[in-house]
Amino acid sequence: MHSSAARSARVGVVTFPGSLDDGDAARAVRIAGGEPVRLWHRDKDLHGVDAVVLPGGFSYGDYLRCGAIARFSPVMGSIIAGAGRGLPVLGICNGFQVLCESHLLPGALIRNDHRHFVCRDQWLRVENVDTSWTQDLRMGQEILVPVKNGEGGYIADPETLEWLETLGRIVFRYINGNPNGSRDDIAGIRNEAGNVVGMMPHPEHAVEELTGPSVDGLVVFTSVLGGLLAPSMVTA
């Protein structure tokens, strides 16, 4: 048990061509106490990482549709398979779009309703803590993290929106103003098992007092690290 805890958890951060926040995600993992492992889009090998972050950016130029091309990259094949086996996966912004395109999460992200890119400090309410990435947050906790996107409006058909709500799959909701026209103020959702979370806001930009509006985002990363180092997970 002690020897397991001494090894810091290894969290993969994928770089697609056009990824922008990959360095920030890696920094957040490091500050949270984990070991970031950079993963290259053409490499199927996940190098034995314990969790994966799909960072923000404009993968493959967001040509065709945000995340649509990234979904077919070699690394995504391994991540999709890993997610099916319980590998914790967090998609931030463009990463969320990739997760939706990969059908690891339902729905899609569309152009902001006001049709401008928006970058601002955004309050969120934590709606679900039974995920790999939110287990150290409190239900109903309000956190402040940056949001920055041009196509961040979450959309799904009415049935999907209803079961997301009733099954508790909504992880974060925008409060004090919806920045992009997301349906039901949805800022982040999870899969059934809770190992896959996609969110439009950027917790990796809220990990240092000096550079972020808060350090609220850090808990997202400590949550997954804590889960990985728990005895049940390590021995599993």
Place this chain on the structure above:
Amino acid sequence: MIDSVKTAETTPGLEQPFADLGLKPDEYTRIHEILGRRPTSCELAMYSVMWSEHCSYKSSKVHLRQFARLAEQIDQRRGEKAPGAAGAVMVGMGENAGVVDIGDGYAVTFKVESHNHPSYVEPYQGAATGIGGIVRDILTMGARPVAVMDPLRFGPLEAEDTRRVLPGIVAGIGGYGNCLGLPNIGGEVVFDPTYLGNPLVNALCVGVMRHEDIKLAKASGPGNQVILFGARTGGDGIGGVSVLASETFDADGPSKRPSVQVGDPFAEKVLIECCLEIFAADLVVGIQDLGGAGLSCATTELASAGAGGMHVVLDRVPLRDSTLAPEEILMSESQERMCAIVEPRHVDAFMALCGKWDVEAVVIGEVNDSGRLTVEWRGEIVVDVPPRTVAHEGPVYERPYARPADQDALQADGTSGLLRPNTPAELSTTILRMAGAPNLCDKSWITSQYDRYVLGNTVLAMPDDAGIVRIDEATGLGVAISTDCNGRFARLDPYAGAQLALAEAYRNVAAKGARPLAVTDCLNFGSPEDTGVMWQFAEAVRGLADGCLALGVPVTGGNVSFYNQTGETAILPTPVVGVLGVMPDVRARVPMAFATDGDAILLLGETREELDGSEWAHVVHGHLGGTPPMVDLESERSLASMLVEGAEQGVFASAHDLSEGGLAQGLVECCLRGGLGARVELPSGLEPFVALFSESAARAIVTVAAPHRYAVEAFAEMHGVTVTEIGYVGGSTLRINADIEIPLADLRAAHTATLPAAMES
């Protein structure tokens, strides 16, 4: 039929369209003299773009020489060369961007450049490629670009055309910069009627490298390979620098759309990462980006600065459009392209890295010591020129200049006769009106379209006085940058106006706690063929050079943009000045926001009755006349020293420069930023209106917690800065004297409503 060198020799009398390409008859004659024959059509194309005002600086060169001497003069004044000391200029003017030593083995390169005319013709692409171009300049120096800023000027906010160009320009800057993953940390947004029909889009980029990583644009080593890599060459932007950037718009408006380049930020993002890996592997001996004048510029500049000769096979250039003529390939300003000089033994490794990033790369030529640039097309020589004559020995004009006849009348028409607000109610109304005036209002409708967080090193960004980025996570070493210019002051007195622009940027950087190190400038003016405009330019350059010398900050690079006028009306002379400062530890930064109830508010510096050219005169009376505020660079220096040393000792809770809108606007901004009110007692001896709205330079407001009061007084005394305690932070209103009290909610409503109302109505 190909117009080869052979053809040119046998058809000396062929009529050539030199005038349509922007060349003057005497320039065309000079090309004949240089070549000893008529130029081929390809050579004519190259000379026309490279001898354009934009590329050759032919009207400004004689004046800009004052900047070139600065670094040396400043070093002499310091009494030492100080190699390796922070502040030393490592690469001066003339390269793609200047490089400054910031200590700890780090060097910073930064430059501001204009993309004015393209942004008027096609706002989105014009502004987007403006960002793309300056970022490639910084990259070319061997640096990783780490932030951008964009000083912008528009016509009146309510003008219909402003609603066309502003949203497009902002979306273009955001669309390109955001996709590159570069935080946008500041800039300016200014509205004035003279910019209607000629908006200014200036773009600044700053990059960081280790000392040993500096790259230069030269093709040395005969036998070395010339590699063109990045995007394919298309038919966009042909003649952008000559036909578009170096001519005045006709009154009947823009019709030059094909001269505007079209950008692809994704291609640039992968090009950046690819280049940085190539640099890290030390695979190039020289590198140049393809911006204005495209391949003509890159090949002639590389050859001219290096071994002197180069042979290029134009057929090898990958094309987006296979029907392009050789002249068009040489002139195309297609974006996201770079040209590298690579030793033969490194070509395979170079190509492998390009392959990793899916960047197309082709060997298009070879360096030689022939002293000639030769270009081959379909087996024939279409260019055979001495490259220096194209790149570095273009025409130089001593343009005549003269103080305009109306300058005296303008300066005599001061503000003393204008009706002033007097009663508390009038002053209160004026404060609110000013807070919502287009030049002073909240700009977040614009700045929220830019990503300021990416890279995770942004310590301060707009609307704070300066943007700050961290460079070294371990030590906290970072840089601060501010760009400023008050074009109205420059119109009243270009010499003083340029110095006031410099002083404000310098003060902004110091107010955040950074020591000012170096200057970049973007000199936006009307037509140099107008003697009055040329006088404005000459005066502004002289003022800036003198100011830089007095403040000990050298100019390391910049850009001149002439012909900013529609018909006869020139823009306000707009010498935008960017000052870069260094902070050993960015954790010492001082934000502008009022921080804590009870902190004392101190006014630093002297307030005089200086309202000519002020924002108040502009907003309330639409008046421009008189003489700008007094320039006192000695006081600026003292104030900056006090601000920097105070910040390093952690004695300031907040600091904010006072400029447009005076003390009133400064207080409004600090209150709203921090969400805290203030109780202010205006200093006696000045009419309240003057105390509130005068725009005297060399002033700032700081807030200080009680335990630091003594230390601040000591710093002030040491530096000879006048300190006036004017009140304290607290409450939910801005209260001034006993009789003015405005709820912050009202101020916020006035401050934030203006831009959304204008843009979304």
